[in-house]
Amino acid sequence: MQERTNEVPLAQFAATRHVGQYSWPPYSYDPSTATPEAEPNDPTSAQKIELPCQISGSFYPAADIDCFEFQAAKGQQWWIEVASHRLGVPTGPAGVVQRAVQNETGTIWQDVIALKDIASPMKVSTNFYAYDGPPYNGGSNDLLSMLEIPEDGLYRLQMNDLFGGTQDNPTHVYQLLLRPASFDFALTGWVKHIELLNGDRSALSKPLALRPGATLAMEIGAFRRDGFQEPIRLEVTGLPSGVTAATIDIPAGQTSGTVLFTADAQAPKGHSFISIVGTAEIGGQPIKRTCQIASMAWPIRDHWQEFPRPRLSQVVPLSVTNGETATISIQSTAESTDALHYKAETNSQVTIPLKIDRRCDFSGTVLGLSTLGNGFHGNPRFEIPLQENQAEVKLDLAKLNVAPGIYTIAFFGAAVAKYRDYPIAVTRAEEARQKATNRVEQLKQQVASGIAQAPIEQDLKEAEADLTTAENELKVAIARSQPQDIADIVVTRPFTLEVVKAEEKK
Incomplete structure (x- = not known):
């Protein structure tokens, strides 16, 4: 829930935007300047365009092929971006740029480049759960490629929807941008x-x-x-x-x-x-x-x-x-108000002392950890003792070939913890039971004094019912808070390391 004044417009929640849509649109993109495609623009009657340009079109009717012809000079570099899948429609754009070449039989079209799909910034999990990558695909079926013109002449861009052989849907639209590099x-x-x-x-x-x-x-x-x-x-x-x-x-x-x-x-x-x-x-x-x-x-x-x-x-x-x-907190012991925790030379081995605070029991005696940090991903996986309060990690800067600079580093892994689910609920349930017990005792004393009125007797019945409810809720809370094995992701508190050349260390 968010509180907003009448003057502030409500945000539109992107509940239906898939992850790959984060890369669209370009921040300088203005859809109002796009030129509509002009049918027919199939391979026999391509639409003439001048670069740079923006075109709005559709993969319609089924098996539609759209062609655009343009003149270009040798050495020019043009970026071609197609958005359709990122517009929220189930399409798979494909595109190829061809050059007009003359031979003894006339004009033939020679392939120059096939446009590439937009890759995810990280390798995606193959099955959404086993971690050989994240379960989120930041890539898209849409296209983005750089075209370098090999020779002066006439070129054409030919596009179609790989899924459009039987899809006869006018809402399967696309936006085509041909532009110089726009970082x-x-x-x-x-x-x-x-x-x-x-x-x-x-x-x-x-x-x-x-x-x-x-x-x-x-x-x-x-x-x-x-x-x-x-x-x-x-x-x-x-x-x-x-x-x-x-x-x-x-x-x-x-x-x-x-x-x-x-x-x-x-x-x-x-x-x-x-x-x-x-x-x-x-x-x-x-x-x-x-x-x-x-x-x-x-x-x-x-x-x-x-x-x-x-x-x-x-x-x-x-x-x-x-x-x-x-369940556990792990941090370096070089606690300081300074931003830099450690300093080491490029060809040295640095030792990082770790403090381990356990708040429950664990299955197993060691915790395997990998390293997060630019230049440190190649650090071999290592183990620290789970039953100790301290440990050490050695980083071999020479083997890692780390360049001079300031690095943020953390370690991560997984452990099976004897986890208690929401233990504070037990404390609150005990307090509620004690309050109900006190109320029952107070009303019983009034009844025993002989001055009880009918309303007090009714209050006592209700208080006893409340006490029974409180006792039952306490039992539920205690049962819920019993230690259970869970696989817990453990990430250490990050620290910083300044790496300097040997002659720069003071």
Whole structure:
């Protein structure tokens, strides 16, 4: 729920936008300037166009093929983008650019480039639950490719819908853009998923719901338009009290980063709508783009029985509960008010001491951890003891070949915890029972004094009924809070490491 004044328009919640739509439209796109396609524009009568241009058309009727002819000069570079699937229609655009070549028989059309689908910023899970990638596909059936003109002459773009052989639907529209490079980017994200249990076929949204002492990792994917390569800096605003965010920014040429949210051990109960923004330099100016978050439209317990429905969310809610705490908290012991926790040389090995705070029992004696951090993904998986209060991690900067710079680093893994579900409910139920007991005792004393009136006797009956209800609710709360095995994702509190050349260390 959000409170709005009459002057503020209501946000339109993107409940039906699939994840791949985060990359559309371009921020400079104006649909009112698009030229409608002119039928007939099939291979025998292509529509003449001049570059750059924007065209609105449709894959209609069934098996429709649209062709556009244009003149171009050698060495020119044009970016071709097609949006149809990202407009929310079930299409699979395909396109090829051909060049007119003369031979002894006349004009033939020679293929220059086949347009490529838009790839997801991260490898997608093959089955939505086993973690060989996230369950969200940020890619699209739509097209984006760069055309470099090999020779002066006449060219044509031929497009069709791979799914349109039998689909006779005029709503299967598309937007075609042919332009010089127009650098830009778009961001999407989701809470990090890892495989927890063998045979688990659920597809569940992992909300930004923090328990005190916990850290959650959110993966951020970047769509880079027209070959944009600059680094993207991430920033979070609007956090509730007691919550901090550390960012692993998106390096130049890369398509993924991470935001790490941590709730202090004493963080109060809270809730807010946060904003995740990426900033990059384009044309000498800082350009900001807001990240759109992906989630499941509804939870799927068994992917074999129901197909998951990922979607984009309009807002990003983050909450902190006071009903339970994290099963375990792990953080470096170099606590300081300084932003830099550690400093090491490029050819050295740095030791990171860890403090382990367990709040329940665990199955097993060790916790396997992998590394998050630009330049540190190649760090071998390692184990720390679950029964100890301290551990050490060694990072071999020479083997990792880490360049000088400042890095945000965290470790993550999974453990089977003896989890108590909402234990504060037991305390509240005990308080409710004690209150009901006191009320019954008070009324009984009044009845025993001989001055009881009929209304008091009725009140006693109601109080005794309330006591019975309170005792039953306490039994339910106690049963619910009994330790149960759960597979819990564990993310350590992030720290920073400054890597310097040996001669620069003071």
